[in-house]
Amino acid sequence: MTKFSFQSLKEFTxxxxxxxxxxxxxxxxxxxxLLSADLRGVDSHGVARLIGYVRLWEGARxxxxxxxxxxxxTPGTAVVDGDKGLGLVVAPKAMEIAIxxxxxxxTGWVAIKNSNHFxxxxxxxxxxxxxxxxxIAMTNASPLVAPTFSVERLLGTNPIAVxxxxxxxxxxxxxxxxxxxxxxxxxxxxxxxxxxxxxxxxTNEGQASTDPGVLKKGGAxxxxxxxxxxxxxxxxxxxxxxxxxxxxxxGANYGPWVPPFxxxxxxxxxxxxxxxxxxVGAMRVDxxxxxxxFKQHMDNWIGRFRSAKTVNGQESVYIPGDPERISExxxxxxxxxxxxxxxxxxxxxxxxxxxxxxxx
Amino acid sequence: MTKFSFQSLKEFTxxxxxxxxxxxxxxxxxxxxLLSADLRGVDSHGVARLIGYVRLWEGARxxxxxxxxxxxxTPGTAVVDGDKGLGLVVAPKAMEIAIxxxxxxxTGWVAIKNSNHFxxxxxxxxxxxxxxxxxIAMTNASPLVAPTFSVERLLGTNPIAVxxxxxxxxxxxxxxxxxxxxxxxxxxxxxxxxxxxxxxxxTNEGQASTDPGVLKKGGAxxxxxxxxxxxxxxxxxxxxxxxxxxxxxxGANYGPWVPPFxxxxxxxxxxxxxxxxxxVGAMRVDxxxxxxxFKQHMDNWIGRFRSAKTVNGQESVYIPGDPERISExxxxxxxxxxxxxxxxxxxxxxxxxxxxxxxx
Numbered sequence: 001m002t003k004f005s006f007q008s009l010k011e012f013t014x015x016x017x018x019x020x021x022x023x024x025x026x027x028x029x030x031x032x033x034l035l036s037a038d039l040r041g042v043d044s045h046g047v048a049r050l051i052g053y054v055r056l057w058e059g060a061r062x063x064x065x066x067x068x069x070x071x072x073x074t075p076g077t078a079v080v081d082g083d084k085g086l087g088l089v090v091a092p093k094a095m096e097i098a099i100x101x102x103x104x105x106x107t108g109w110v111a112i113k114n115s116n117h118f119x120x121x122x123x124x125x126x127x128x129x130x131x132x133x134x135x136i137a138m139t140n141a142s143p144l145v146a147p148t149f150s151v152e153r154l155l156g157t158n159p160i161a162v163x164x165x166x167x168x169x170x171x172x173x174x175x176x177x178x179x180x181x182x183x184x185x186x187x188x189x190x191x192x193x194x195x196x197x198x199x200x201x202x203t204n205e206g207q208a209s210t211d212p213g214v215l216k217k218g219g220a221x222x223x224x225x226x227x228x229x230x231x232x233x234x235x236x237x238x239x240x241x242x243x244x245x246x247x248x249x250x251g252a253n254y255g256p257w258v259p260p261f262x263x264x265x266x267x268x269x270x271x272x273x274x275x276x277x278x279x280v281g282a283m284r285v286d287x288x289x290x291x292x293x294f295k296q297h298m299d300n301w302i303g304r305f306r307s308a309k310t311v312n313g314q315e316s317v318y319i320p321g322d323p324e325r326i327s328e329x330x331x332x333x334x335x336x337x338x339x340x341x342x343x344x345x346x347x348x349x350x351x352x353x354x355x356x357x358x359x360x
Numbered sequence: 361m362t363k364f365s366f367q368s369l370k371e372f373t374x375x376x377x378x379x380x381x382x383x384x385x386x387x388x389x390x391x392x393x394l395l396s397a398d399l400r401g402v403d404s405h406g407v408a409r410l411i412g413y414v415r416l417w418e419g420a421r422x423x424x425x426x427x428x429x430x431x432x433x434t435p436g437t438a439v440v441d442g443d444k445g446l447g448l449v450v451a452p453k454a455m456e457i458a459i460x461x462x463x464x465x466x467t468g469w470v471a472i473k474n475s476n477h478f479x480x481x482x483x484x485x486x487x488x489x490x491x492x493x494x495x496i497a498m499t500n501a502s503p504l505v506a507p508t509f510s511v512e513r514l515l516g517t518n519p520i521a522v523x524x525x526x527x528x529x530x531x532x533x534x535x536x537x538x539x540x541x542x543x544x545x546x547x548x549x550x551x552x553x554x555x556x557x558x559x560x561x562x563t564n565e566g567q568a569s570t571d572p573g574v575l576k577k578g579g580a581x582x583x584x585x586x587x588x589x590x591x592x593x594x595x596x597x598x599x600x601x602x603x604x605x606x607x608x609x610x611g612a613n614y615g616p617w618v619p620p621f622x623x624x625x626x627x628x629x630x631x632x633x634x635x636x637x638x639x640v641g642a643m644r645v646d647x648x649x650x651x652x653x654f655k656q657h658m659d660n661w662i663g664r665f666r667s668a669k670t671v672n673g674q675e676s677v678y679i680p681g682d683p684e685r686i687s688e689x690x691x692x693x694x695x696x697x698x699x700x701x702x703x704x705x706x707x708x709x710x711x712x713x714x715x716x717x718x719x720x
Contacts, residue, residue: 072648072649074465074466074644074647075435075436075464075465075466076435076436076465076466076467076647077466077467077643077644077647077648079648079649104435105434105435105436105465106434106435106436106437106469107436107437107467107469109466109467109643111648147665147668147677148677148678149670149671149674149676149677149678150665150668150669150670150671150677151668151669151670151671152668152669154664154665154668162597162601164601164604172600172604174597174598174600174601176591176593176594176597177594178594179591180585180590180591181591197589197590199590200590202671205671205672206670206671206672207671224584224585224591224594224595225540225584225585225590225591226590229557230540230557230559230560230585230586230590231536231539231540231541231584231585233536233678233680234536234537234538234584235584236680237522237534237536237680238534238598240532240534240665240680241522241524241534243661244524244532244658244661248654248657248658248661249645249648249649249654250648250649251649251653254657254661255661255664255665256664272657272660273657283437283469284434284437285609287434287436287437288432288437288439288471288609288610289432289439289609289610289611293611294608294609297608297614297632297633298604298608300632301603301604301608301614301615304514304615304616305507305510305514305600305615308507308510308511308512308514309510309511309512310509310510310511310566311509311510311511311562311565311566311567312565312566314509316509317507317508317509317510318508318509318593320593320596320597320600
């Protein structure tokens, strides 16, 4: 593991985005979104993915200088065409539109097509917080998940993030994939040569499996719940709703047609839409009741849950967003540790674009 | 088991609601909502609960003739005060308001306070379908669920329903509690004297349990996922979001303060809001893209998922709403079978209100 300061890693990332044609503002925004994942402890969605974005740009699947625009709107809704831009840039721009609309009519909802991977959903949802709004963000993703009773992979890990402002307490920030476990956790197990719990994955014939490498053998991730007895049909519902809101409302690809993040896998030659899809929303809390009342009750909710009596051996009940916030505070000060494989990818990017990779 | 025709059971239910003071329209609406659960195979939320509503009315916790009104609104949002009315009546009225607002500005969102149990969430969400809108409904409920790492019961089964229109295919209708399994399934196991799968419930000390009767001993239902390794923190997030949207946006009780459905348990003497809360929404699909385009892509989505290759022994991958629709078609024709305990409750209601209970 090599440790980097947040600032140096962010500067490097910004320079890579500049090198693939982003303008200054977009490069700044994209690096802010990407690094927020490393800060918040979602290592699978941070600089570890930087080389993946560059490969998509090399394959002409990402446009470094997109014209992101609204193609349809009503007072409370819009559809945004991402022009094949980085989702890291397209999604926050769409979220700004949702926030503007919420200012006007109470809530704003934007479906986005023709985009790419948008980093962590939580970043976009949290943009609403400073406006005393609830933020919501979701996206579809590469098909790796088998619906209940299916052996075919028809859905992505399709995450949902919801950020809710509080008063003195930190905000409530839920950000989770709609599968039992996301891909990053399988990669960790593979490195450690450990087994996955039953309920995370299945084989290419739909049998329960503990092999964390089973996705490479045609296996699939499982929807939250794991199997029918444990409610996998509910995880399948959630993943489907994310897919439909993100792609059928917007005109993006959905289900098995979603273009894969990894550039070495082919995209469908019979697409049903454009790029991948996201869906974001903002709701003004004072469109429902006075903001201070809402936030004081949120404090009360958070305080009550955090102080709940715990199961033996557990320190406390977490409020959604607690672990990520603690990681962010720590890593901003102490730096971000990266795995050798990730550092090696960054070195190859430094070589490619003639950049220096600082370390501290 | 005794079988009743849908019509006779509905008429009886309507007469019971008339007897507790509902006017004709409300009695008709409430019986329509309640019976839709029996038709759709959600037996735990249908006439089996009728006596429970009557007991709440006897305990002055339900107002048979409420003045349901908007207490705050913007072009796209409203808060509705249910005036202690039947949730079966309050929720559809709030949904009508959401649909009206969606007609005006693209989407409409209504938070409801001072209400009671609203039957199946799916009924309210499905109201949007005939308007070519996506419908969403959720509610908080009696605290029976322990968040991850908690031994205390702080959340309800807090269901979410999302109904999405299609063209030639039947609509997509997801309607599910945010727990691994809902209470009704535990009752079935108790009657059969069978064990619950691990992941459904825990003991009063937070240990995994297979005892379907453990809730009576201070145990708790578990959030979707079951335990931390299987993503219970995600189910906890979902249940929390439903609680906050339903009650903190509206001014209802939340978390452990939610008044229990059963009349023999006391309500909190230190309430944080009024009654229980719901949250409903409607989104016009043509606020995003032309309605026929959207619905044709929904048909394509549904067709692709339903025809997916299945795990050995499974006939097909279900589309959310399939099992309930099949049940509805069958029971409308063939009648509704009720357990002896439910029939006995209906007889006691018939005696109480001097009604006759028809059977076929």
